[in-house]
Amino acid sequence: MAGGWSRDGAVQEQIDASVEDEIQRARSQLAGGESATECDECGAPIPEARRKAIPGVRLCIECQSAHEKQQIHSGGINRRGSKDSQLR
Numbered sequence: 001m002a003g004g005w006s007r008d009g010a011v012q013e014q015i016d017a018s019v020e021d022e023i024q025r026a027r028s029q030l031a032g033g034e035s036a037t038e039c040d041e042c043g044a045p046i047p048e049a050r051r052k053a054i055p056g057v058r059l060c061i062e063c064q065s066a067h068e069k070q071q072i073h074s075g076g077i078n079r080r081g082s083k084d085s086q087l088r
Helices: 010-028 048-053 061-070 083-087
Strands: none
16 A cells, blocks of 8 residues: 555555666676686686586686675665655
């Protein structure tokens, strides 16, 4: 049940749209093409199992982990605005 000026289902639509945006963001970051045999950053060999599991992989596990820690994550911020901000 929606309240205020929103229609029934508006909150769920907003949640669904936020989830879809995050899925699209994650898909856009997937690598493609041929995997590297050596890490682009440190030169360590990339195991064949990793190359088969992740097509287009360019980094070893250690460098990939460090890279992911450095990335700025959206933190679950709803860019469409919260229900409270729409009621003001």
